[in-house]
Amino acid sequence: MLSFVVRRLLATVLVLVAASFVVYNLTANYGDPLADLKGSKAPNRQELIDQRIEMLNLNEPSIVRYVYWLGGAAKCLIGQCDLGQSYIRGNQPVTEALASAAGSTIQLITVSTIVAIVFGVAVGMITALRQYSGFDYTVTFFTFVLYSLPVFWVAVLLKEFGAIRFNDFMANPAIPWWGYAIVGLIFGVTLMSIVGGPSRTRLLSFGIGAVASVGILLVLVLTGWFQRPTVGIIGILITGAAITVVVSLLSTGLKNRRALMAAGATVVVWAALWQPLQFLFFYVPQYWVLLVLAIVAIGIGVLSGMVFGRDDKRELARTAAIVSVLTYLVVVVDRVLLVFPDYTQRIPLKNGIIATIGATTPGLRGDIWFQMLDSFAHLLLPTIALTLISFAAYTRYARSSLLEVMNLDYVRTARAKGLTERTVIMRHAFRNAMIPIATIVALDIGALIGGAVITEEVFAWQGMGQLFVQGLDHTDVNLVMGFFLLTGVVAVIFNILADIVYAALDPRIRVS
Structure with a gap:
């Protein structure tokens, strides 16, 4: 059982790294995170632009920024997650935004x-x-x-x-x-x-x-x-x-x-x-x-x-x-x-x-x-x-x-x-x-943790779905990637649990 879980986790890490690389670069090149400041009439507009460029490392290519983000995400393995800051939420750490939204969605x-x-x-x-x-x-x-x-x-x-x-x-x-x-x-x-x-x-x-x-x-x-x-x-x-x-x-x-x-x-x-x-x-x-x-x-x-x-x-x-x-x-x-x-x-x-x-x-x-x-x-x-x-x-x-x-x-x-x-x-x-049914439950929970976007919109429920939409609309890459990482990990965990449930339901199946 333990060897099966370890092998599945190692394979999943490789998949998540490859998928996160694609999602990060697609999101980073999707829009302009400086669009709201460029259209601003504030007297310190240039100063605000320079601060955001420095905070988000926008002077670096998207591939280099992805490496920085991946290094912070890797710290989650030792309990010190650093997924950056969300500029659309007042420079709030992404981990705090995810904790609040995930709690609402899970509820x-x-x-x-x-x-x-x-x-x-x-x-x-x-x-x-x-x-x-x-x-x-x-x-x-x-x-x-x-x-x-x-x-x-x-x-x-x-x-x-x-x-x-x-x-x-x-x-x-x-x-x-x-x-x-x-x-x-x-x-x-x-x-x-x-x-x-x-x-x-x-x-x-x-x-x-x-x-x-x-x-x-x-x-x-x-x-x-x-x-x-x-x-x-x-x-x-x-x-x-x-x-x-x-x-x-x-x-x-x-x-x-x-x-x-x-x-x-x-x-x-x-x-x-x-x-x-x-x-x-x-x-x-x-x-x-x-x-x-x-x-x-x-x-x-x-x-x-x-x-x-x-x-x-x-x-x-x-x-x-x-x-x-x-x-x-x-x-x-x-x-x-x-x-x-x-x-x-x-x-x-x-x-x-x-x-x-x-x-x-x-x-x-x-x-x-x-x-x-x-x-x-x-x-x-x-x-x-x-x-x-x-x-x-x-x-x-x-x-x-x-x-x-x-x-x-x-x-x-x-x-x-x-x-x-x-x-x-x-x-x-x-x-x-x-x-x-065990397979369907695992897939459904993995999908629902991403947020029922439409339901959350109708009932003004600030959950994961709304978090993702806001991040995508404003090209807040850190927020989108935090959402991707959390939902990806949850989906992986529940798929492993589904395999274990198979063995509990059918004695002919052995997890090995």
């Missing part, structure tokens, strides 16, 4: 990428298992529509309906009768399509989905939940029970009672800890507390699996740990929602909290709960915009990959042995079906 793409992968793969698997059904045709239609939509148009629609209209609704959360009818119809049809089966089962599923969705929405409106949203102990128990069912269904199957008991026990523990944790969250509002509690959540799940498990303790511990962590996240969400009324009084918005520009609210002060809620309000729309497009791609890839695997001999052999359909799909077919 933007992390959630959207995770959500797109999880839901895209899940929906793709369901459509593959329900091939040529009404649900399959419907999902296929909508994924093709989403995949073909221009992201800037999606972003503008989200601003109108996801922010402006929703904020108006939050100011007066009243739903007309036809709103309940539409919600019930959507959820009823969705549940009916997913469950499938004979007509009686479909009608029963439709009725359950429609009545449950309308009932929940009606309760939220009547109790004023939209003005003071919260989860509470009851919400934690209900949400935890749903998480237990879903995770157990995928991991051990619902017939494994001990697995359900182990996972359910973790939900009960977090419900019991809800009240004491409120005091901890109030007096010690620190991020390290959340990290420690996440580790504790894993420990609770492992301990529960060991208590209820027999020969399958490892499997039960894994299932209970996943349920415990997800339930813990629900507890954190509940604590964040407690500051919602105060937050809506402090933000400079007339109605609602969904922001349309920027990454944070300027001048907003508060503890970590305010910061987390403010980040969510600003991240929501750009995250949805990126997720919708990526979701469509992952759904199609997951569907085609699983369909191909399900027709292979070893899957038929597993069924012939009498294994349950869940075991055949999750333990045999799913892992191999994820191999192509």
